[in-house]
Structures are given as structure tokens and as C-alpha cells.
Amino acid sequence: MTVNQNELTMRPITGCEELGLFSQLPYTLNEELADDLVTGRRRPEWMWVALHGERLLARAAWWGRPGDDTPFLLDIFDIDDSSPDRDRVDIGVRLLQTALAEVIPANTRPPEYNRVVPSDWREDDMARHVVEDRMLALERTGARLLVERLRLEWRPGTPLPTPRQRLAFRPVRGTEEILALMTLVLNGTLDAHSRDDLTRMSAREAAIRHYEDELAHFRSPRDWWRIATLPDGEPVGFVTPARNDYNPVVGYLAVLPEHRGNGYIDEILAEGTRILIAQDVPRIRAATDLGNTPMANAFHRVGYVIFERQITMTWS
Template sequence: MRPITGREELDLFSRLPYTLNGELANDLAAGRRRPEWMWVALRGDRLLARVAWWGRAADDAPLILDVLDIEDGAPDSGQVDTGVQLLRTAMAAVLPDGAHPPEYSRFAPPDWRENAMTARVVQDRMAVLEGVGARPFVERLRLEWRPEAPVPEPGGRLAFRPVHDGRELVALMASVLDGTLDAHSRAELTRLSAHEAAVEQYEDELARYPSPRDWWRIAALPGGEPVGFVIPARNAYNPIIAYIGVLPEHRGNGYVDDLLAEGTRVLAAEGVPRIRASTDLGNIPMAEAFRRAGYLNFEREIKMNWS
């Protein structure tokens, strides 16, 4: 059990199939992955298991555990135990002393529960995480809009303008946390005030996107009263709808459709090949808004953490 030596061992690391394999080389080149964060369990030349973390190029520690694979075999053949041993060994070497382990993320087909083989792949990997103390946290829908779908037309009910500055957006973000259905936000509110949680998300996520901030939109009634906001952006991989929020006093009026339509129009005008988004499986109103806007659920994301 050891980390890979560098890019020259990517072929070895990629012997176990997963959707992120095609991104590993670029992530290594950009510093989002590092050889010392990518571990393998070998028996001779045979790859039994692997784990890898992802992080920002400027950070000393990784932000997320997003690759964990074991060689698939017959039940009770020991592959889960091998995965547990590898993950425990790698965590001790990779994570700073006393640090809370980063969240785990796994992509799976939308119907992964209905397919016995896919279900076993997902459940075996979850069993590895449970073997080192992690527990299921949330399942999310991964959504995609493509240019073949119609670009949503303006509804005319709201006026849209750019965000004035970070302070204005943070204030709105703090307001929309009241009654949020998002599991991550609800967890954050157990340790932070709404304002603190909004500042943290703004500084750690939204302010780091390389795309123009004049894409960001605040929606207002004809008299100028804000009802919500949408954050179209581009991360290191795709154009995305990063955040949508409707103020509590304006919920129930369908404004989420207007906000999502505006965010989609902003990105579609850039000629993007796709727009990605995600929402919790349990956030039915948001999931339905994406469906109405022509976004398709192409994948699920299963998250586990050490609470």
C-alpha cells in the first residue's frame, strides 16, 4: 500500500474503472491532485484498490475524497477489507494530524438502486467508508442542460440586474438559509450563524470561480424589491448553475423558475456545450424546477461524511 510515484503511474492507477479517470491527468497537471494524495493497494502487479483526494492547487490539505475503488469480486472475497486497510493507511499519511476527514463523494447512474450489479458496486464502496467511521449524508441529483433543449424565455415578472458587491450577495444568501432544504446548508447552520455560513460559502466557493461576476443576477419585483438571486458560473470543469436562492417571503410564487431561466440564458448566450447543476434528492421543489427548465438527471452523487 503506497502512493503513486507520479504521472508515470496513472495507467496503473486507472486500471479500475470510474467516471473521473479521464480527468486525473489534467487535475495532476493543475495541482488539484498530487501523487501523494493518490494511493494504491497492490499484490504484485495487480491493483486491488485505490483512493484519491482532490483539493485546490494552493491548499496544503485536500478538500474531498472522490476516488475510492476496489477490485470487484465474489461476495466475502475480502475486497472490502482491503479497501478499509488502504483507506485507513492513506488517511493516516495524507490528512493533517487531528484534521476532520474530508467528505466522500461518489458518482453513480440515476438508476443505480434498480441495477443489481451497480448497486453492489456502490454499496461495497460505501461499506469501505463505513469501515473507517463514515456515514451516509446525502444523495444528490446531477443535472445537465444541453443546447438542443430550448432556452427558457423571460417571464416578464421580474427584473434582473448584476450583483452590486459581495456584501449585498452575502446578505441575500444569509436570508435564503431560513427554511433551506439543502442538507449541507442545514448542517452548516448547526455550527454557524446564517451570516457566518453565507460568508464562508461566498469566500470558499463563489468568490473563487474564474468566470465573470457580472454573470451573477439579482431578481427584483417591478418596484425594486429583491426576491432572490442566481449564480451562473464556470468551475474548473463545466459551466454551472452554482446557486439559486428565493427569499423566504417570496417563496411559493414560482420565482425559482424565473431565476433558473435567467441563469440558463446567461450561460447559453456564451455558447456553452452544456450546463451542469445539482440539488439534493430530497429537495423536490428545486428538482422539479430543473426538470421544467429542460435539465436532465444524468447521474447521482452519493455523499458520506464523518459527523
């Protein structure tokens, strides 16, 4: 099917009554859209469609925090893969350009794009084609690949390593303590987001930004968070087991630079996992960069499995 691009209609949806239209293209987040609209995490004016008649050819949607005037990230962008190659990428580009101009304030850097993809997307020809089409369309609007991340899950019944008793664990004593530790662990970090932040701001500013963007919004008690220490009380690292808007998660996991290479990461991760297990959770989610091999290996040793990957792209 060849589409005359002048015949396209590009517009935001009118509201919940058009979720059936918006969900014609499949994605795991479709089932969350209705609740997101009710809670204010999404708005109809942040959810755009490209239509040819009644047929949905592409869609884009941003997610934000309730009460925010602008969205936090672009997490849905799909193109109907039944159109010819050139047409579908062009349609995706036009939809993004039109929607970005309306959703994002002028002279403002667009929020990053996050997209969950199959764990084997490179080995599956169809999946690779779909992922690469989306990435090409985003690149043509000025976005670039920041990182590919592993999405991991711990499932009930998975055994945890026996505690080695090398570390003690205590609650975080306050916001300033966790911010100070977050600042220290940025030295030598392998995390792509943190490395990108450090090109534009100080380590302290990057820690504050991470705290305000993520940790401050967890829906669970902060007394779940743990500082790992040596027997004499010296901090070694920390973990922030938590609940976000959707799942129990290992939110932040780190070892201080001077203590790296001693295998402490496994013990800290296992402790954070135990805290969540005690809440009788159905699963625990986590993520780390594909290139952060030490962290990925730690998750594997503690029993987490890769169930998806995530593509993250940003605009300059």
C-alpha cells in the same frame, strides 16, 4: 480470488508515470487525472493504491485547490469487484485507514467524500452492489451518509420557458450583497449541506464558508451573476451562472423565504441558463439534493435532465 491481506502493498503513486496503474479501475474522472496533476488540483501523495503484486485491488484519491496544503474532498474511491465480498470491503477499509493517516493531518476532520454514481444505481443489481460496498467500507472508517444529490444537465437545443416578465434582473452589486442574500435564504433551506452547517455555525458564517469554498473560486466573471427583483426593486432571489474548473454550471440558485411558493424559481433558473447559453457553452451542469423536491422540479420544468447521481458522506 482470496487475498492474504498481509501481502497487500498500500502506497501513494509516484507521479504521472503511474496513472496507467491508477486508472486500471474505471471511472469518469480518470480522463481528468493528468491535467489535475499538472495544475496542482491533485498530488501524487494524495493518490493511493492497494496492490497485490501488480494487480490494483483498490484506490483512493483526494482533490484540492492549487496551492492548498490539504485536500478539499475525497472524490475517488474504488474497490476491485472481482474479489470475494468480505475481502474487497476489508481491503477498501485498510486502504482508507492507511491513506487517511498519511494524507489528513492528525486531529483534523477528513474532507467529505463525493462519488458520482449511475442515475439508476438502485435498480441495477451490479451497480447497487458496487455502491453499497464502497459505502460500507467508508462507514467502517467512521463516515456517514450526508446526502444523495441529483446531477443535472441542460443541453443545447432544449427550449426554455417563455419569460413571464414578473421579475427584473440585475448584476450583483458586490460581495456583501451576495453574502447578505445567501444568509437570508438559509432560513428554511432544504439543502443538506447548509442544514448540516447550521448545526455548527451561524447562518452568516455558513454563507461565508459556502462563498469562500465555492463561489470565490469560479473562473468566470462575477457580472454573470444575477439578482432577481420585483418591479419596485425588492430582491426575490438570485442565481450565480459560472464556470468551475470543468464545466459551465448553475452554481447557486435560491429564492428568499418570503417569496417562496410563487413560482419565481423557474424564472430565476431560466435567466441564469440564458446567460450561460449566450457564452455558447456545450452544456450546463447543476445539482440539487434528492430530497429538495421543489428545486428538482424547477430544473425539470426548465429542461434539465438527470444524468447521474452523487453520494456524499462525511466524518464527524
